Amino acid sequence: MILNFTVEDYVLGCLINNPEYRDKLLVIPEDAWTVPEYREIFRVMRDMYFKKPNFQVVDILPMFPPTVQDTIGFLSFETIVTVFFNEYFEEFMNRYKRRKAREICEKFIMNDGDVDSLIAELDTVRNYQAYNVTSLDMDKLLVAYYDHIEKLYMSGGRIAGVPTGYPKLDELINGLQKGTMTVLAARPSMGKTTLAVNIATNAIRDGYSVLYIDTEMPPFAIMNKIMARGGVATYEDLSKGRLTDEQWKKFVAGFNWLKGKKFFLRSHNLTPRITVYDVLSEIRKIKAQHKIDLDLVIVDYLQNLEVDSHYRSRYEEVSAISRTLSNIARTENVAMLAVAQLSRSVENREDKRPILADLRDSCQIEQDAHVIMFLYRDSHYWSKEEREKEKTTLKQRWLN
Secondary structure, eight states: OOOOHHHHHHHHHHHHHOGGGGGGGGTOOGGGOSSHHHHHHHHHHHHHHHHOTTOOHHHHGGGSOHHHHHHHHHHHHHTOOOTTHHHHHHHHHHHHHHHHHHHHHHHHHHHTOOHHHHHHHHHHHHTOOOOOOOOOOHHHHHHHHHHHHHHHHHTTSOOSSBOOSOHHHHHHHTSBOTTSEEEEEEOTTSSHHHHHHHHHHHHHHTTOOEEEEESSSOHHHHHHHHHHHTTSSOHHHHHHTOOOHHHHHHHHHHHHHHTTOOEEEEETTTSSOOBHHHHHHHHHHHHHHHOOOOOEEEEEOGGGOBOSSOOSSHHHHHHHHHHHHHHHHHHTTOEEEEEEEBOGGGGGSSSOOOOGGGBSSOTHHHHHOSEEEEOOOHHHHSOHHHHHHHHHHHHHHHHO
8 A cells, every 4th residue: 555644644734724725625536545534534524615615623623533633633733834735736646546556457467357448447547537616607608508509500400419310310319419328229129230230321421430339240240231221232132142243333332432431340259248348448549549539339239238347236237337338428428329128028018119117127227318219110019910900990999
């Protein structure tokens, strides 16, 4: 354990003596203090700051036993001069980050962990920020709001998000919004992967950059779906290479059209184990190596991602995946489209149309998602005759 009582003494003493530095109480993590007694003092001070930012030492002393009161008195006496706070605070936080980095590396070595996850965790430590005060006053808020509306106005009323390529859907949801997570959910064989690939194809056609994380299909299967979306041939014919001369010409044209497009594919065939942290790592690597900001990230599908931590239940695990994907969308400013499976409860109802309660493994998904879309096909459950009979029955009910 790295200990430097001089740095910790001085930082905590300045926070006690000088209200000017109290905003730092909101950005220091509890485990930055190596001394348990200091951690206790810090927690009380932080709670008091929310109630009374300019609190005095006498306001917090009664909350501690005599031994801790003596420590506070000592720190207050030793740090009367606080002008060096910024230098000491920077060193204090650097020591915390070095300690956390060492812990992460030791855990990686002991558990033979995943390198991409290690890089993502170390990057999180390097860019650590707790909950900084990010509120805007009215003047700043008005400036940001004016710029936002002006941008929409100058666009001629076009959708604000990444377009899906389906006009009616885009009109409903205003495109896939950056900084948010959209969920596309359905039972198996409803066509959710095909729709997700179509949305990706439409996006790259319009000049947007797309990362597609696939947890089930081999990469060539995804490419077949992209070519099928372009009208080259059916997915089945492409899978078998069963193309006419005319279709081959279309394939070559589609092949050349795709060259240079900002499309990135992470397939389970290339890396069988894909964790939720790999999604973050992949986004940051693409940004760094290709010098572009990704517009759309598609995860197919959410429940197939893994997490490094161990959870007591599948419910907790999927909840963690959902929360993390939503946070990644916000922090990396990308539109996140997460494909999700629905539970079997749909099959046990007479009405097979999905509802929010059908989201598999966790209700956290509906809390994290900005938009939830369901795919449903009558033809999957009912024959043409049965559908016509149902329509007739419903019509008669309305007439009666």
